[in-house]
Amino acid sequence: MSSLFAIDRHFRSRKKSTTNLITKSLSFLIRSAKTMAAIKTDSISFGFQKNNIQALNNVSINVPNGKIYSLLGPSGCGKTTLLRIIIGCLRPNSGTVQVLGHCQPGSQLNHQIGYMPQELGLNPFLPIRETFYYYARVNHVKSMEYIQKRMENYLDILGLKDCERRVSQLSMGQKRLLSLGVSLIGKPRLLLLDEPTVGIDSMIRQQIWNHLRHLCRTEGTSVLITTHYIDEAKESDIVSFLRDGRLLAEGSPNSLMKKIQCQTLEEVFFRLCIAETIQNDDDDDQQKFSENKQEQALDKIQDDNVDQENSIYPCSKQLINWDHLYALFCRDYFFFTHNFHFFLFYLLLPMASLFLVKLLLNGGIQSIPVAIHNAEHHQQQNDGYHLSELFIEQFNTSAVAITIFKNESEAENSIKLGQNLMVISFRVNFSRSFVDRYIKHNFGNNNSRDSSSIHLYFDHTDIPSILIINNHLLISLQKTIEKYCSIHGLNSMLFSVPIQEKEIIYGSHDITKTSSLNFIFPSILIQTLFMINLAKSSFELMYLGDYGCMNRDLIQGVRPFELMFEFILASCGSLFVQICLMMIFIFNVLKFPLANDFLNPFWIITSTSIQGMATGILLAILISNKVTVMFFSCGLIITMGFTSGAFWPIETWSSFWQQFAIFHPWTMPLKSLSSAMFRGHYYQNHDILNGQLVSLIHCLILILATIIIFHYKNRRFQ
Ligand SMILES: Nc1ncnc2c1ncn2[C@@H]1O[C@H](COP(=O)(O)OP(=O)(O)OP(=O)(O)O)[C@@H](O)[C@H]1O
Known part of the structure; x- marks a missing residue:
């Protein structure tokens, strides 16, 4: 040629x-x-x-x-x-x-035009049949009988036999044939075909030309073809x-x-x-x-x-054309039914991550490494009880992993080697000096004061663990003294600190138990769902853009508003299913704490997930490069996590920064979610209400921004 x-x-x-x-x-x-x-x-x-x-x-x-009009010319x-x-x-x-x-080409006119772009613009995950149905509906062809007949006719002409095959499983030539077929399905008045015959064998090419001539003759279709092959152009008018x-x-x-x-x-x-x-x-x-x-x-x-x-x-x-909306929903449905594993992955991913969290945190705080040096261990004690041993007995729970050292400097060295976070050291005569000092009120000299004390060495770089061990240490000491008093018939009130713990209003008494780690569940829930929905929406939109499907839809007459509206609705639908399943799983199967009904957590989780979805859409619209979107999303999620109070409560921040927390899309919802889960608060409590409001406002702003920006960027298709 x-x-x-x-x-x-x-x-x-x-x-x-x-x-x-x-x-x-x-x-x-x-x-x-x-x-x-x-x-x-x-x-x-x-x-x-x-x-x-x-x-x-x-x-x-x-x-x-x-007539058939051929536009000929070399590449470029x-x-x-x-x-x-x-x-x-x-x-x-x-x-x-x-x-x-x-005078103004655009969506109001384009349903009368069949356009076959050079880059195909077909969804690779849809089968041939569904691709035909989709474009027929976009072009307002509703009769299934007509679509079926026309599709069979084209499949015959184009030599495509198996209409259950997905677009991605077709050869390049077959994809071009399919692309040509779907541009013809809507009975267009005008056909614009950009190099339709590249990579297609001569017999089928001849059939295509015959069919185009037939269309011109019988249906009055006008055809504009671009090509750089001259011999086929001889057939045009x-x-x-x-x-x-x-x-x-x-x-x-x-x-x-x-x-x-x-x-x-x-x-x-x-x-x-x-x-x-x-x-x-x-x-x-x-x-x-x-x-x-x-x-x-x-x-x-x-x-x-x-x-x-x-x-x-x-x-x-009209603002929304129901045929377009129906076609777009059908496409999503076809995609869903033919790629159920994608959807399953999307549904199961948050459940799997939360199951893992539960598995890891199930036993509460465990095995914090602590070194103990007890110099009075081998010492003879008159009444047979070493206070230090009584203490170790109380202290040795699953919350700590104790290593006994014979030498205090070796124990201290283990902190420098990163093996332990704390050293508890008892000197020789600890028990005797302790009794002298606290029971007999014999305060003695500096030496006896030294030996009657418990000596501690810390690694303060791991503050949460140290706070927990400190608390555990004080409770164990209190219990040791109570036990010692009961053995010796003494009144334990003599040694008690003048502080009374009246009531734990929310949460559990022992902070080393499972429930003490519950405070991280809300942040894990919100972050996981935000991230998954951001990833899903941004990648879905980017792949539609990458394969040219979105452009082809817009060219074919679908309005930007319709496209975005349907995308948001369909994403909200799958998000709703995901959240319902996940909530049933975490609250009924994993037994995450839930102080009252599902409703409050449901709204907060849903609105933050919608925020994730809308953020993903915005990123995909604003940034054209996939890799940049990926890096930007990761950076955004990490920064939002750090600045939201998800990792460290905002009450520990300076009051200056705390003022800004109200504007963060996660901070108030996080507080609201933990109040609903652990405190059983309802809407009348301001923390719940604030969280819901902040989340809702962010959702609305993001969704409006996506629709307006997408509309603005594609306004030429209006
Ligand atoms: N998006 C773009 N940005 C910048 N330049 C472009 C863009 N698209 C096309 N061009 C340039 O415009 C010129 C015409 O391109 P066009 O795609 O219209 O050629 P063509 O005749 O269709 O070529 P081919 O037959 O290879 O498809 C080329 O020099 C091309 O490099």
Whole structure:
């Protein structure tokens, strides 16, 4: 097959040779068809600002109704750019476009257009059948019978046999065929096909052309095809040649060959390239375009009548089109039913992480490493009881892992080696000195004061563990003295500290028990769900964007608002199922503490999960690079965790920073959730109410921001 790219390259390697005949004939060639125009562009210019490339330069084409129009040109000449302008994805810098009689291409019109983009734009996880159903519905085709018949017809023509196969399991050529098939399913008035036949074998290619001709004849469909293969363009009614963003010629294949006096279209293009170079060199373009302008002015008179006629096609103005919404929901449903394992993973992930947390924390605080040196261990004691041993007996619970050292300096060294967090040391004669000092009130000298005390060495770098051991140490000491008093018939009140623990209003008495770790459950719950929903929504949106599905939806007439509205609703649906299952699992199976009903925790968990979902959407909309989104999400979640009081209670912060905590999306909800779980508070308690309000406000702000930003970024599709 001849390639224009090859001709163009070949030509560029040659120097110009003057041919006046060709230069003159150009003026004849650029003319519009004298029939109704399906597409009419007038002197369109477009440049990409990013790389300063002028993709199109004064391009005027005229695609008549019910005809096949081939736009030919080598790679990078601007074919796709022109198509994207026609479909409304790009706005030209200058010039005008009329599509089916409308001056502004966009979603109000695009359901009458079948568009096959170069990058396919198909959801790889959907099977062939569901892909057809989805695009039929987007194009307002509702009759299942019709869809089924048309789909079978196309599958036949396109040679796609098994319609249960997923898009991702098709070869590149088959994917292109499917993409072509779905662009035809909605019975479009206008077909825009961007290189539909690349990678497709010649027999099927011929069938495709036959079918396109059949559509033009029987349904009056207008077709605009871009290609760089010349031989297939002979089958079209009109061809035009584009080179470096300039239109070289436009006309029927035969008329072009006749005018340029060539046998083939390849030769026409070759000669046109030569002529264009000469024109450029002679700075003669002005004349060519002025001749064009005269012809276009003539066409304009005819097309003004066409505009009126075509404007009878209604433009849906309602905010939400139910067909689109239904199609989008169906697509999500198809995706869900065919990829249930993804959904299962999403449902089970928070349960699995919370199960792991429960497993790790189940026994409460355990095995904090403590060194003990007891110098009176081998000493003879008159009454047989060493106070130090009584203490060790009380102190030795599962909360600590005790190592006995014979030497105090060795025990101290074990802290420096990172083996222990605390050393408890008893000197020789500890029990005797203690009794002398506290029972006989014989205060003695410095030595006896030293030996009657318990000596402690600390590693204060692990504050939570040290606080727990300290507390445990005091309680054990109290118990030791009580035991000693009961053995010796003494009144234990003699030694008690004048502090009375009246009542533990919330929580448990012993802070080494399981319940003491419950305070971290709310933060783990909120962080896990926020993170999972952020990841799900951002990756879902990014993959839709990556495969071009979102662009194709928008081009096909789905409005940005509809797309985002459905996405948020569908995500909320799956989030709701996830939270319900998770709550049943953690409160009924894992027995997480819950002081009253499900409702309060449910609202707080749901609103923070929605925050995660909306944040994910925002990141995916604002940042185009997947890796950047991933890094940004990780950074955001970690920073939010640090600054929310999830790791360390905000009561320990300076009062200056505490003032800002109210604005943090997690801080108040965290307090609210722990109040609901551990204190059994209801809405009348201000901590619950504040948390709910803060969370709700953040949710609303984020959702509104996602809808507005997405709408703004895609406003060209309105
Ligand atoms: N998003 C973009 N940003 C910057 N430049 C672009 C962009 N898209 C296309 N271009 C440039 O605009 C010019 C025209 O590109 P276009 O995709 O329209 O060519 P094409 O004729 O469709 O090529 P092909 O046949 O290979 O698809 C090229 O030089 C291309 O590099």
